[in-house]
Amino acid sequence: LAMAFREVNARRHVGLQQLSALALAGRMLLGPMKSYKFVVDESTNESVLTCSAVRLIESLDLSSAAGQLLNETIQAQNKEFKTGMSTLLFLVGAWSNAVLECLQQNVPVSVIVSVMSEGLDSCCEKVQCLQLSIHDVNKELCSSSVRTNIFENKTSQVPSKSLLNPQVCFQKGISASEEVALPRNAHSHPEDSCNFSNSCLVSTLTGFGSIASLVKPVDDKSKSVISGSGVITSSYNKKKLSHSRYFSTLAKSNFPSHLGNFKGYLSGQSAYPCDCGGFGHLAIGLSHGNQTSVKLLQNIVAYQQQRAECSGSSQFNITEIVTCCLLGLPESYSCVCPGFITLVLPEQATVIKYLQGKPLCILLMDGDLTEQYRHLGFNRPRSVRTILEPPSAHEGRSGDLWLSSVLDVLIRFEVNLILVKGNVCEKLMERCIANNILVIGSVTLNVLHAFGEVSGAQPVTYLTQLNARYLGSGAQVELWRACDGRAMELGELVPVSIKVQGIPLLTAMLTTAVASKMQLVEDQFWTFVYRLHHALNEGKVFLGGGAVELLCLSHIQMLAEQSLKPASTNAEKEFHNPSGLAASSTEYKSVVLQALASGWNQYLSVVLCNSAKATSGFEAHTLIKRHLKKAADCGSPSAYILKEFRRGGMIQSSSDPFADPGESLNVYDNVTAKMEAWRRALDLVLLVLQTDAEIITGPKRNQLLNSHVSGEFMFL
């Protein structure tokens, strides 16, 4: 065996060309108005609908080394942040092209590498001033009265059938498990509060129509009353209270004299003195136009904040969210329900009906529920033979023996409900159905934990381990119904809702009638959830909508101008070039900085074009230029951008490319995720740029030796 060795042409760098070609496919994924893409496999005629960089990359051919690295980079960003992958993909393409142009102009590779990475560092430092603390974001949104109208616009735009329907499923869902008491005074004027114009979230609520008036007064209680059990039997019509977080805080802000009654709320609110619905608004800013998810997430936030106030747990807990994808219902049926909702076989529906309304004994298993399953790391003995005793000693086959022993255990301990992390033996499933035991497989670990915590159950690996101590109690199951009460008969699977009183889990029911969109809807939901999660963890967000990129552009413009002025003293030289090279890179510096800037420039112009705010690339560039000029004239570009972008609605449509008059809401971005996406994109481009040869090892080498491309390779 020997190696095949291929030099990469320095001028027309193949790797960079590959990167730019791959990234081109992701152009339409930028910005709030994404276009879907069909990826068609010509050999099998299968096609996939994608709208995210991760899924797109998954379905592309990435056999080239550059493609592999691109995939690795995108996956790493996805694993860490779940957002920013489209930005990353786009910038990889834009910067690859820009670097290729630098190479055309004979800029040395080392200069490109050092100037670009220093330029990016400098930009990342510069844009710090566009960070807003979450606290400020909330305050600003609350104090702005202009925004009320905007919110009204926004909510009325949501094409949701459920909004017009008084029995919105979320409210139903929440009320099923927790009825939160509000002081009577606080809500004796629910209509007033809805019209109260100083709080934006109120107007969001008005979009929900009559729900606001459904709030049921409860006598002065300062804590939430949780009355979970027994709710299932009552029909949804009877449930009157639909608690909304916005509502309660609203009540509080409107009626300060009753603050004393709100001990629970107060403690929870201390971190957010501006208590206008917590970070519900922040969510809108981070949604980037995904309205269905905004509704879901606001509900989740409201529910979790309310819990946090009661229990003191963290305010937004991502591990307590699960999704359940329901195909066949229109998207307007998406909603959030407390508890764990999953899909089961239709045969199990009878079991559920039997168990409905009873407090159930629950068993958690953290392995498979099959006879052959052994824990990880267990090596099956290979050379053991079993001698059978005289024929009378054995009855039935060993498989049946196991089945009946398992059933014996389950029946002895009166287990009604089993959540299994892995697979479940089909035969056992049948026997369990016959014995009215509900078995659910492929349950994720965080769900098992949540059930363990509230029911007192401890996960076991084998049933032989089972002991009454490990079982939990108080679980409830029911068939999940859509908000209009229709039971689901959506083909093969039936949604079931499982709860234990006080369980922190929330299930986002994601519905769509279009099968190929299911994955996409789920991905978008999670992206959004993670964006909010990061924002809260970091405690800060970037002013979005292109503000950050615009500031980078203006900053680089300034750096490029500076680099053209010769440094006067030796000391100054040394300061600018600690590497020991004085005048070296100055003549190239501005070329390379322009290349770096072109990445963001293209980014902005594509976003503008994709969202139809500019009709052509040319128009977009003109708009960007105009903004840059204004920023430069203003003296302090960051102040200009802060001012212009912060007053979202104040910028009038014609002059401002980044704000649409219809929805001049503030848009926010994650800080670290964005800067990491930039850094990863540039790192990848520079990594490929610095590569001058591929070394191919293994059996492929012999194929290359005999193939027509063998001339490209050197063999040692």
Next chain:
Amino acid sequence: MSRVEAKKPSLCITEPLTKDVVHQSLSVLSGALKSCYGPAGRLKQLHNGMGGCVCTTSQSSAVLRCLPVSHPILKVLTASVQNHISRFSDCGLFTAILCCSLIENFKSINFLSCTVIKISKHLLNLCTDYLRSEACGCRVSVDFSNLETLFCLVRSILTSKPACMLSKTEVDHLTTLIVKAFLLTVPCHVETNAVLGKCIIVPVKGRRVVDSTVFPGLLLETPENQLAKPLSVKRTSSNVIKIALFCVSMSGDLFNPEEGSITVHHGISLEMSELDQLLNVGKQLVNDEIGLVVCQKVIHPSLKQYLKENHVVAVDRAGLSVMEPLSQMTGSKPIASIYSFSPSCYGSLKDVCAESFASKHFVHLIPNDTVVCSLMLCNRNETTWDELKRAYETAEHVLQLTLKEPLALLGGGCTETHLASYIRHKSYNLSTSSFKAIDCSQTQYQLVADAFCRSLESVACSLNHDDGDIFTDMVYGHCWLVPSGFSSVSSWSDLVLKCGCGINNNTQNLNWRVLQSQFSSPVLQSCPKEPSVKATDFLTLDCFAAKCSGLQVAVETANLILDLSCIIEDQN
């Protein structure tokens, strides 16, 4: 029946070095390695061409490992370089490039190989004697009371691996961490035979480099669900945590006999009896007041549950790599049987706590007196993390070597050019008796010495990758890099502020000349001087031991290859 084939005669190739194919392969290899050298080195993508994982690197250890060469001469070369790398970790490219250059330059002067070999051995001795002498002008001594030199050593290693994709602040952060981790492994109280402790790397891929941290003690990764929250560990009456360390699998499977089989009667379950034995072990551990059980392999879930109920923390799948440091740090002996073990095997710990980073969960074991630490190493993706890990291992090894021999050589090409000017000077001032001793004429000696020096200088020239120029000064014999497109400018000396290693600046007239391997250079009147100021801040430094060995290996390997007169290949 298989066909019997006649044996093929062996193939004998005489004078292999004169063959064109050898020459070509050698220059391809040399070119590839030269292009990797230094902070501006180009990277290589190593992959199988079929969509397998891609390793992007410029480090000799990775490149040479993945580069299976077929020609015996190249095999000799790569094998001896790899051997050097396995002993010193650093200076692999230096060794390989120098070796290739020596072969090429020696071959071009067309002498009998035995003469060349004799002279080059003499030159090598001159070099090593000089490097080891107090008068050596290209080395600095490492002062362990001042961390700056250590920082320089580590920083030089990190910056010479461009595929790690580190920014300046990241390099600084890691440099501090690596030195800190190293110092944690040095025992505080040295007895007769001091043994360095160990630093365990905890991989966290996907995070920013600046999130990397060092922890004294050991971090063991565990699945989240195994730990009770908050983690409470049973302590003995003397307020220490007793630990039992198992290196045998406790998963409850049977030992697997290689051959033969076990026959059991129906109704007897070997698994159950094995589990019973495990539970007996559990009882014994609980009785012995054990607070923490660590198993290298897997613990049976039933035993884990039993231990958990009895407030014993159990961590399994610890892996082989932590066993030695774990036993070193706790004073426990790894238990290799679940049938009998004595309480004398147990060790003790000061504290145990739970930590979590990114999405990973760890048990942090804190010993009383530590020489063990954990370095949580982060980088943004798989490729760059792997490269960073290799760089870390090199840095760790270099620090250990430096502790043994507290010297460092000036980097950035300065040692090579300085040595070359020293040898040039020496070879002109050698007494005639020396020539007699090696049985050669002065001309012969000087020609070989010139080839030797050009080879050294060509290593320094390999630092340059963008068509720039490399200069050396006639005072200190240091190496100066000028970027491309400027050498024609008359005042190019204005362009360079510092020499390669950063110790000299161009304030005085140093009488530069272009360093190009095809021209031989003028000879200095006197020995190259030692730099007047030996400020050790922000210097580029190389590991002394590694570079000395590299020089030796390169010269000896080149000699060996020159000496090859025929290759006999078995063709069957």
